[in-house]
Amino acid sequence: MIDAPVAVPVPVAVAVRAGARRRAVAVLAALGALLALGSGLMAWSARPVQAAAPVPPAAPAAVDTPAAVDTAGGGAHAAVRVVDAAPGPALNVSGTGSSSLTVHFRELSGYRRVPAGAARLTLTREGSADLTVPVDMPPGGTVSVIVTGTATLTARVVVDGFTAPGPGRIAVRLIHAAEGVGPVSLVDAAGRRLGNPVGPGTVSSFVTVVPGSGTFGLRRLGATSDLAVIGQLDAPAGDAVGVLLSGGSGDAPVAAGWTVDAHGTPLPPVGPVRTGDIHATGVPLLSIAAFITAIAVVLIAVGVGAVAWSRRPTVIMILCCLVLVACSATGTGTARVGTRHAVNDHTATGGAPAPPVAAASPTMIPVPSASPPAEGTGRESATRPVGLILPGMPAPVPVVPLGLVGGDEQRGIRLPGAADGELATVPDGDTVGWYSGGPAPGEAGSAVLAGHVDLHRAPAVFAGLAGMTPGAEVTVLRADGARLVFTVDRLDAYPKSALPTGILYRPAPLPELRLVTCAGPVEGGTHRDDLIVSLSLRG
Structure with a gap:
């Protein structure tokens, strides 16, 4: 015998459908709130961050004259x-x-x-x-x-x-x-x-x-x-x-x-040294955060409207607060990190900030079919650096040769906005690049090593460079097995738009070393300044 269907009273069915609607709306509003929160955290992580801030000098001097030299011992x-x-x-x-x-x-x-x-x-x-x-x-x-x-x-x-x-x-x-x-x-x-x-x-x-x-x-x-x-x-x-x-x-x-x-560098690079996180590369995180926030606000608005229709003022108030939190979380306030250190700050008189960097992907510089480099300065020389040990570092980081953008060397990348003739950029944050067109560490002249201060929103190999002090020791490992100890003589910060390449790649009578990385606040998608740490070979 087949049981006859049980009739559900109309008020009960309506109540069930209304409860299902409210649950769906609540889920929709909660999803919107989570999206808003996530976009806010993304925007916060993409905020401009200033690397270790140089200490301004009492009386800035011109960067290309002997008067700019700090006389502190x-x-x-x-x-x-x-x-x-x-x-x-x-x-x-x-x-x-x-x-x-x-x-x-x-x-x-x-x-x-x-x-x-x-x-x-x-x-x-x-x-x-x-x-x-x-x-x-x-x-x-x-x-x-x-x-x-x-x-x-x-x-x-x-x-x-x-x-x-x-x-x-x-x-x-x-x-x-x-x-x-x-x-x-x-x-x-x-x-x-x-x-x-x-x-x-x-x-x-x-x-x-x-x-x-x-x-x-x-x-x-x-x-x-x-x-x-x-x-x-x-x-x-x-x-x-x-x-x-x-x-x-x-x-x-x-x-x-x-x-x-x-002794100097036959072909010194031009322009800035690009060794900091390029915050404008690819699709900006702030644009993604804004898009997600827009979706979240729409979802929350739907939830608010539906709950308002069902006359639930308490829930309306909670959802409105979530909207306010999401909007405030997507702000782009500036934070400052790092410690104060003895840096000769030439940025006050260095000119305008560097122009914005176009949003594009880095490109690998092609490997050319060029003649081998001259003995003593090339990539295959026995004096080429292969490792670097910084203070507090338990193991050496690898060093690779770098050439010029648009030139004939190539273990580097061309960042957006880089011009031909600039120093190529190290491809990752765990490696240091040596300009192989100049002297090798230990040879008379200025050997230049460049590394990232940050990359992919994380500290990179030269993150602690600004905290170095005169007398600190850095060890360079060469392909011939030599271990050369250099000591810090001075630190200088310059705006990228006015980097004195004549000083960075200057001739020197004795073996000198330059460690270069980015510094200063992020402007136009990259760090505003370059930090140069000058060292001399310990006798």
Whole structure:
């Protein structure tokens, strides 16, 4: 026997359907609230974050002059040499390290690494009174002490101020140490004056010339013939050359000669170093968060309307509060992280911020079929760096060669907005890149290593670089098995839009190391500044 269907009273059926509707609306509103909360957290994670903030100096100085050098010592070092332009017996110099120097007439001593700060050099020579010379050794800088005179010695202290001369060129300056000779200029083979004339006891600013591009000479003001002929300056591209004019007293005739003062980079990169998280790459997180928030608000609005229709004011109030929380969570406030540290901040006078970075994906730089690099500086050289150990780091991080964007090297990526000729970017946050177009660590000159400060919203290999202090040690591992220890001399922060590449890739007489990463607040999708940590090889 078949049971007859049981009739459900109409009021009960209506109540069941109403309860189901309310449950569905509640689920819909809860889903909207969760979406709003999630989008708010996404927006918060995409907020602009400022990396360790540099400490502004009391009086900012121009970034391309010796006056910009901080004279605080601490654990920092400098380099000093003596130029003997005083006719007579050999000159003995003490105060430049554990042993004294002996320099002969018309000789330029090699540079010595000494502690930065105030120092006193004592010059002694047979037949002349001793001379004590106070010298202020700038951290990470180089100083020349030029000695002249016969019976009475005199000395002039010059901060060298080496800067990269540009692609395929050398930097040349005149050291005028001759007596009885007026102002003199450097001239080329056609008699054109290069730079301003300088008088006795002074040093000219650097001029750049193409190496091996003809003979050069020194000429007095108003003269039509050379006082001295130098010949061809065939130093390697990127180097700095000093022309010494001496003599003119006693039986020492006026004569000139040149020597390589510092070794540099033949093809220095241009523009900024891009080593921070590119926050505008791909689809911006803030755009995704805004889209999700819009969906969430619509869902919550549907839930609010439905509940309002069912006259549930308590639930309406709760949902409205959720809407307010979601809207406030999608704000983009700025947070500051990191600790204060001793950084020479050149950003105050460095010009406008870098332009916004276009939203695009990084591209790998193609591997070319180029001739092998020159021995001693290329990717396959035995002196190439393969590892780096930073303070507090238990194990070394790998180092890979980097080339130029649009150039002929290629273990790097081209970030959006990067121009040809810039230093390529390290492809990940756990690796450091070495510019293989310049000196290798341990060779005379400035070896440049670049690494990310953050990547994919997480700290990267150089996240702690801004916290380093003068005297801190960094170890470089090379392919030939050498372990080289460098110590920090100074930290400098510059805006990317005005990064002084002439200083970053400058020629140096001794082995130096530059560690570079991003710093400052995020503007236009990337960090505003570049941080340069300068180090010298421990003797």
